[in-house]
Amino acid sequence: MHEHEYCIIGAGNIGILLSYFLRNEDVAIIKKNNSEITYVRLLNGEKSWEQRFVSFEIENNFFCRKALIATKAYNVEEVVSKIKGKAENVFSFQNGLGIIEILVNNFGVKNSFGSSITYGVSSCGKYCTEIKGLGEIIVGQLGKKYDENVLSEFSYAIKKGGGNIEVVDDIMPYLWLKAIINSAINPITTLLGSKNKAVIENDFAQSLALKTIKEGEKVASALGIKLPSDPEKMLFEIATKTGENYSSMLQDIKNKKRTEIDYINGYIALQGEKLSLNVETNKTLYLMVKALEKELFIT
Ligand SMILES: NC(=O)C1=CN([C@@H]2O[C@H](COP(=O)(O)OP(=O)(O)OC[C@H]3O[C@@H](n4cnc5c(N)ncnc54)[C@H](O)[C@@H]3O)[C@@H](O)[C@H]2O)C=CC1
Ligand SMILES: CC(C)(CO)C(=O)C(=O)O
Numbered sequence: 001m002h003e004h005e006y007c008i009i010g011a012g013n014i015g016i017l018l019s020y021f022l023r024n025e026d027v028a029i030i031k032k033n034n035s036e037i038t039y040v041r042l043l044n045g046e047k048s049w050e051q052r053f054v055s056f057e058i059e060n061n062f063f064c065r066k067a068l069i070a071t072k073a074y075n076v077e078e079v080v081s082k083i084k085g086k087a088e089n090v091f092s093f094q095n096g097l098g099i100i101e102i103l104v105n106n107f108g109v110k111n112s113f114g115s116s117i118t119y120g121v122s123s124c125g126k127y128c129t130e131i132k133g134l135g136e137i138i139v140g141q142l143g144k145k146y147d148e149n150v151l152s153e154f155s156y157a158i159k160k161g162g163g164n165i166e167v168v169d170d171i172m173p174y175l176w177l178k179a180i181i182n183s184a185i186n187p188i189t190t191l192l193g194s195k196n197k198a199v200i201e202n203d204f205a206q207s208l209a210l211k212t213i214k215e216g217e218k219v220a221s222a223l224g225i226k227l228p229s230d231p232e233k234m235l236f237e238i239a240t241k242t243g244e245n246y247s248s249m250l251q252d253i254k255n256k257k258r259t260e261i262d263y264i265n266g267y268i269a270l271q272g273e274k275l276s277l278n279v280e281t282n283k284t285l286y287l288m289v290k291a292l293e294k295e296l297f298i299t
Contacts, residue, residue: 001063002060010069021158021163037127041124064086067090072258073095095178114139115140118133180227196239212265259289
């Protein structure tokens with residue numbers, strides 16, 4: 001049986017970024033199929049790094065003290081069903097909402113950790129990822145820090161590997177803040193086929209983005225979630241900082257891959273509807289992106 005301190009599930013962009021920060025720890029990479037991972041590679045400006053890791057399939061017999069789920073949001077349920085009983089503490093790194101709840105339902109609140117990542121990484125080939133924008137990892141648990149030891153071990157290891165990380169008391173407001181920003185940038189740039197800067201430079205796109213954000217703020221507030229910063233201000237900051245990038249949703253559509261819209265605008269709209277709030281803008285953006293996926297035969 002494989003036993004490791006860290007298992008990174010998913011050797012995509014975020015999985016490789018995490019493997020880089022944790023390169024000196026006891027790490028295994030868990031992959032989807034039996035394709036051989038000879039090494040993973042990360043490009044950071046002029047610098048390039050590559051390393052071999054122990055890797056095996058999720059069906060194998062293993063036990064991990066910390067399992068880091070680095071798949072897309074729509075793969076989390078399946079991953080969780082496959083690692084139940086094989087992992088002690090489980091971390092999620094997905095954009096969007098409703099993910100940490102899946103962990104809590106399966107591993108309990110004390111062993112579930114959520115995060116919000118503002119690094120920007122994109123693929124540069126098989127098992128290769130490129131850092132496009134520096135950011136940070138904000139990590140925490142639901143409501144409060146239940147396991148300070150696990151949080152500090154993880155944060156110490158990431159820092160040692162050169163990553164920026166902040167541990168917070170309750171991760172939920174951070175997850176909502178990031179999701180509200182994504183709810184404005186991602187679908188609008190996807191539908192326009194534009195870079196992120198379109199939501200600030202195109203005045204029509206900007207007013208749609210601000211309407212979307214206002215709705216998300218209303219839903220969060222009705223749920224009693226106090227956002228850690230002003231999402232409107234953050235929209236301008238993030239769209240400026242990542243202005244030349246294409247959002248992950250637009251990249252997914254360009255690559256004919258499923259988007260995470262269900263976990264962003266879809267989730268916000270659903271919560272808003274349950275509270276009888278007007279969430280028409282989020283609902284419309286959700287339906288437009290789902291319609292686009294269908295037109296492109298993406299399932
Ligand atoms: N790329 C970025 O800059 C950022 C991404 N995120 C979030 O991180 C998450 C991951 O994004 P990326 O790394 O870009 O996606 P990706 O598509 O590059 O990587 C996902 C990986 O998970 C693997 N996977 C799927 N199911 C699996 C299974 N059952 N077992 C093992 N591996 C499995 C896939 O084969 C793929 O290699 C997404 O939710 C995204 O929104 C968050 C912040 C920034
Ligand atoms: C912050 C932003 C919008 C950067 O592109 C992002 O998280 C994404 O594309 O998913």
